[in-house]
Amino acid sequence: MSEKKGILKAAGILGSTTMLSRIMGMVRDMVVSRLFGAGMATDAFFAAFQIPNMLRRFFAEGALTAAFVPIFSETLVKEGEEKARELANLCFTLLFVVTTGVTLLGIIFSPQIIALMFPGFSSTDGKFELTVLLNRIMFPYLFFISLVALCMGILNTLRHFFTPSISTVFLNISMILAALFLRPFYQYPVTALAVGVLIGGMIQLLLQLPVLWRKGFPIRPGFDFNDSRLKRITLLMLPATLGVGVYYLNITVGNILASLLPQGSVSYLYYAQRLFEFPQGVFTVSVAQAVLPAMSRQAAEGDLASMKESLNYGVRLTLFVTIPALSGLIVCAEPLMTLLFMGGAFDHNMALQSARALVCYSFGLTFVALVRVLAPAFYALKDTRTPVFTAFAAFLLNLGFSLWLMGPLLHSGLAFASSLSAFGNMLLLFWMLRRKTGLLGGRRMLKTAVSAVLASLPMGVAAWLMVNCLDWSITGQKLLKGAFLSSVVVVSVLFYGLISWLLRSDEATELWDMILKRIRRQKV
Numbered sequence: 001m002s003e004k005k006g007i008l009k010a011a012g013i014l015g016s017t018t019m020l021s022r023i024m025g026m027v028r029d030m031v032v033s034r035l036f037g038a039g040m041a042t043d044a045f046f047a048a049f050q051i052p053n054m055l056r057r058f059f060a061e062g063a064l065t066a067a068f069v070p071i072f073s074e075t076l077v078k079e080g081e082e083k084a085r086e087l088a089n090l091c092f093t094l095l096f097v098v099t100t101g102v103t104l105l106g107i108i109f110s111p112q113i114i115a116l117m118f119p120g121f122s123s124t125d126g127k128f129e130l131t132v133l134l135n136r137i138m139f140p141y142l143f144f145i146s147l148v149a150l151c152m153g154i155l156n157t158l159r160h161f162f163t164p165s166i167s168t169v170f171l172n173i174s175m176i177l178a179a180l181f182l183r184p185f186y187q188y189p190v191t192a193l194a195v196g197v198l199i200g201g202m203i204q205l206l207l208q209l210p211v212l213w214r215k216g217f218p219i220r221p222g223f224d225f226n227d228s229r230l231k232r233i234t235l236l237m238l239p240a241t242l243g244v245g246v247y248y249l250n251i252t253v254g255n256i257l258a259s260l261l262p263q264g265s266v267s268y269l270y271y272a273q274r275l276f277e278f279p280q281g282v283f284t285v286s287v288a289q290a291v292l293p294a295m296s297r298q299a300a301e302g303d304l305a306s307m308k309e310s311l312n313y314g315v316r317l318t319l320f321v322t323i324p325a326l327s328g329l330i331v332c333a334e335p336l337m338t339l340l341f342m343g344g345a346f347d348h349n350m351a352l353q354s355a356r357a358l359v360c361y362s363f364g365l366t367f368v369a370l371v372r373v374l375a376p377a378f379y380a381l382k383d384t385r386t387p388v389f390t391a392f393a394a395f396l397l398n399l400g401f402s403l404w405l406m407g408p409l410l411h412s413g414l415a416f417a418s419s420l421s422a423f424g425n426m427l428l429l430f431w432m433l434r435r436k437t438g439l440l441g442g443r444r445m446l447k448t449a450v451s452a453v454l455a456s457l458p459m460g461v462a463a464w465l466m467v468n469c470l471d472w473s474i475t476g477q478k479l480l481k482g483a484f485l486s487s488v489v490v491v492s493v494l495f496y497g498l499i500s501w502l503l504r505s506d507e508a509t510e511l512w513d514m515i516l517k518r519i520r521r522q523k524v
Contacts, residue, residue: 024172029274030340031179032193037345039264040127041190046270047118047259048134049197052106052142056149067233068153070380075229076157077301081216088154089222090230095150099143106139118266120259130188137194144201151208154217163211170207171200232382253395257402258411264350265411272357272415275336279325279365295380304437307380312441314373316448320505322366323452324496327460329362331467332485338472339481348473357415364419367426374429378436386432394425448505455499463492 178196183189398421405413
């Protein structure tokens with residue numbers, strides 16, 4: 001099987017399982033919005049959850065995966081399974097020790113962390129104390145999910161993608177059940193959500209270990225911390241922490257500034273970010289996770305041309321999917337927010353405020369997606385300095401734009417600042433990668449981008465005309481609205497696919513051929 005087909009197949013598996021996870025995440029957020037609305041309690045929970053979640057993305061899924069996968073792939077290709085197994089055990093043991101220490105420090109110093117990151121919370125009676133309590137309950141989630149990320153890196157390199165991507169479903173189920181059934185047992189009902197996060201993290205880790213054992217990589221303690229490969233991974237991780245996690249650092253800065261804005265701003269940004277992350281999680285992260293092992297193997301074999309071809313294909317797939325998704329999110333922001341979240345403690349004004357943030361986030365959808373696909377190319381080449389430079393530049397852009405826009409646009413300005421900084425980060429990564437590796441096939445990428453834009457514009461207009469047939473400010477009629485919006489999405493996707501095919505889009509043709517082949521196999 002060619003690398004292109006392997007990437008597409010892996011992205012398909014990851015996309016399918018992540019789709020299920022994201023749907024469960026939407027159900028979770030619907031439960032949270034109806035039970036808790038958007039106010040002090042949700043601000044406190046989302047802020048508290050942001051801290052271990054940010055560290056997990058910086059340290060585990062970001063830096064650790066980016067540093068570990070290339071070295072692990074190289075060891076597997078050049079030295080065999082036994083040496084790769086030894087490296088996996090060393091990394092797991094070291095990560096266990098480090099995250100235990102970080103977790104304990106996070107619990108002890110929670111008041112200082114909350115005061116630093118969310119200074120505006122102290123002005124509301126009880127908000128600061130509640131955030132500290134929730135943060136202490138959820139900080140051990142970092143321990144579990146960091147080990148899950150390492151297991152994910154091992155399994156993805158072994159071309160097993162299903163278990164790591166499906167495990168997040170159980171986090172969402174745990175949070176839903178905790179919110180529904182544990183609320184009456186706590187003085188602050190939102191505490192049940194924090195307990196659900198902790199239980200969900202434990203379940204995610206327990207799911208990975210048996211699969212690793214079946215794949216021939218049972219986890220055992222390893223204490224040779226002087227191993228040269230481990231040192232290389234550690235050195236790669238230090239700068240990669242900022243390089244891969246810049247987007248989440250920008251989101252965190254937004255939340256810090258949002259704590260200074262009117263109450264509910266943190267929650268508005270959270271609900272908008274959740275919908276914004278839906279297409280990211282379903283497809284973009286799937287492509288990035290599928291491309292990194294392929295590029296790492298090719299880089300380890302010294303095949304730079306194939307590595308660039310894999311990257312080019314990943315970029316084109318990302319453009320083909322995210323550009324119409326961007327158009328759809330902007331058009332359907334209000335209908336989505338009102339359909340999914342309005343009701344109970346979450347009123348129409350809250351839905352509108354969240355929708356405005358979603359529109360501003362959506363302008364950066366393609367840029368954020370491309371950053372996630374481009375950054376792994378540097379790590380496959382064992383270059384962590386360049387992403388650090390671009391990350392720092394993007395961080396400064398985000399901070400500057402946030403301070404400028406938060407006055408006139410409030411929380412929506414913070415969302416738009418994140419989009420602008422992602423655009424800057426994407427441009428820098430493209431430029432630096434082209435300087436490092438030579439031509440990247442920019443004409444093919446540009447052709448895909450132009451074709452996607454030309455197909456998305458009429459699709460967006462058609463979707464706008466359809467969604468305006470209903471009054472989304474009225475509560476109730478969820479089934480009717482849900483069926484109508486689903487129909488709009490299906491018609492829009494088909495319309496986009498048809499126009500793309502008429503424009504002779506390579507990606508549309510490849511996907512159509514793949515569907516036809518699958519249909520023929522089923523008939524046989």
